[in-house]
Amino acid sequence: MREFLFVATGVCLAYFVAAFGAYALLLVFAALDNAISSRDARADDLRALEESRFTIPVSVLVPVYNEAAVIRHVVAALRDLRYPELELVMAVDGSTDGTLEILRADLQLEPVARFERHIVDTKPVREVLRSRVDPRILVVAKENGGKADALNCALNYARYRYVCCVDGDTIYLPEALLNTMRLVVRDPKSIVGITGHIAVAMQPERLTVDADGRAMVENKLIANFQHIEYLRAFLNARLAWSRLGFMLCASGAFAIWRRDLLEELGGFSTEYTCEDIEFTFRAHEHLRRTGVDYRILSTPQIAARTEGPGTIRALVRQRERWQRVTLEVIWSYRRMLLRRRYGVVGFVGMPFFLLTEVLAPPMELVSIVTLVLGIAYRVFDVRVYAVFLASVAMANAIMTSAAILLEDISTRAFRLDHLARLVVLGPLEVLVYRPVLVWARLKGFWRFLRKERSWETFDRNPRLASR
């Protein structure tokens, strides 16, 4: 048993060193990308882009399912997007909570005979409605078919060359489109996709800013840890992926795609638990295989605030689903792994996902079991283990602090004392938050093995009165 425990400990240590090493390496590239992007954004002239009739128009596709609690705020934010020419195509996916009725009343919807270009098969459309108060808005009421089906339906009605896929429960910042499309207009031939930084909040429609307009972090631990996690995901990881050419997950909450690519690939797949990561993988696979020169980018500027789970139970459900879909997609596209034709995606992106997504849950499980057995058989000295745990916590804290620094450099959005709160929470994450994620990932891994595809409903956080 002692020998087994030593070997298992060695394997776990090797895994953690490799994973941290990969993240540390990514951090270097992320910092480089962030520095360049921030300087570039400061030098750019968004006013000219906003006022020019030559700015590429965008169709914003909004899948909506039972969003009665937030839909008014979402529509208001989308209507406030600063952009010279856009249309909002909202696909109401068989909502049963009165979402369509709210839209009908607020937007003064009237039936219109607008025929779609039938690009992708979807569930039947019940009604096509146009807003009397804002002619840019088209609402398509359809039978329930899931988010991918709703996006495909909206795509059939979209008219412009770029489509921006958003969530029906996310609040968008007015500059979201300008901050991303400013890069697309410079190189529309090769930029086929671009995504922005998504922030998380318990109630995204409530703006929490101080008198100087500086954002404040929320006064809830579960919100703070998610905030840290999103910062690390979007700034430490995605910026580096973007810089290195393997941006493998354009978030479904805000992803702009060139429509011809979506059409060529047959739209979003309804076969997977989530559509966003699958389409990003499919785009890379197709474009690499066909030898097309392309770029899929991520920007550090915040595009939107999305609602994060407010309870541990909801958090576990969400992360379990994310883990499951990541595994589904990696398994489906395993042919890209270490294949020359797929270049950096096959040789760097796929191994990175394998290391940090596929191997992580079993390795985390093995390390916990090893720890318990090691203590039971008195193989480990508890003090040595405490030192090890402290080292992991500090390494994690360094990553967190780096993400917070990158965030501050690129946006200067948050109050310094509130950022300090997040820095202080960094080392505690391993002890308080990480175990929950480990549990969720293990559940996700198990349900992936059982080939489950379900999507449980997301329970909205209780609403406080808006300020």
Place this chain on the structure above:
Amino acid sequence: MQHWLRDATTPAEQEAVLRRLPRRTLTGIASDARVDRAISAAAALILFQRRPALLLQRASAHRNEAEKWRRIATLRIVALADRETALPILRRALSDADEDVVGAAVRLLGEEQSDDALALLVESLADGRYPRSQIAAYLDTERAAPHLLPLVDHPADDVRFWAASLLRPSALDAELALAGLAADPSPRVRAAVLKSFAAVGGGASAAIGRDLIHDPTWFVRAQAARAIGSGGNPELVHRLVPLLRDEQWWVRTAAKEALAELGPSAEHVLVPMLRDDDAFARNGAAEVLLETGAVARWAAKAADEPDDEPLSVMIGAALRAGGDRVQQAALAAVTGRTRQKLARLIEQMPDSTST
């Protein structure tokens, strides 16, 4: 930065606050395009007065990535502080090998909008070393027209396309230049000419649309339809109707929009189309008749005159040709007895799907 300036309301007070800031902060304010231009300019002037030679040197060249971004920041500072001195430096930046430097120069010249700046931007548009749509954003002004006119004879299709897109036929010389481009061998240029005429509208737009309505390229036909629509000449409706049968969705859509724009004058040519062999044409005709309010008007008349059989037949033809969506929309557009009449006609139809 906002809280430092919160209490400074006049330019003099703001300048006093800015003078107390550290050089690094001041540089950040002066070089950030997102900051209020007046405040940036005040900060830039303070910096330029302190060390003009160093700033000019930094704005003129770079050797590596770090120096490049410093050069881009300094270009803005110099441009805001001293326009005359900045112009030759910006001209040199326009021909730099690095696209980011060229882009910075384009933006600064675009913000400047002087005749010299516009001339430099037009040169840059012609040489194509930076995305032309970005440069065009700053040339979309009447003042740029004299600089753009020579580009209509440029050998490159792309350059003629941008000349056609940016010129407005509101002045005679620009109208003549654009009319000359209507026979351009490049379909993109012809489409751009139509778009420019359509933006202004009137007889010239209708005439140029009529001339290009049978163009072999589909997007030229689509723009020709839009030009006729915005031209407002009801005599040209019969030219648009055949486009409802076009093989391209975009052309059919453009024709429908143009016919709807021409309003009731299109009705007499659309009614026969309701029985056309082509399903797209039937649908399109029904949609336009709905959009112009013809279906609602006929239904109201039919409700008043229930014995008018030909009228009921015509409404039935429109509803059948349009299918479910047109029927739903038609019902939503009317009330009372008219709605009842329409509902009855829909019920009596043997098959509500037309396509």
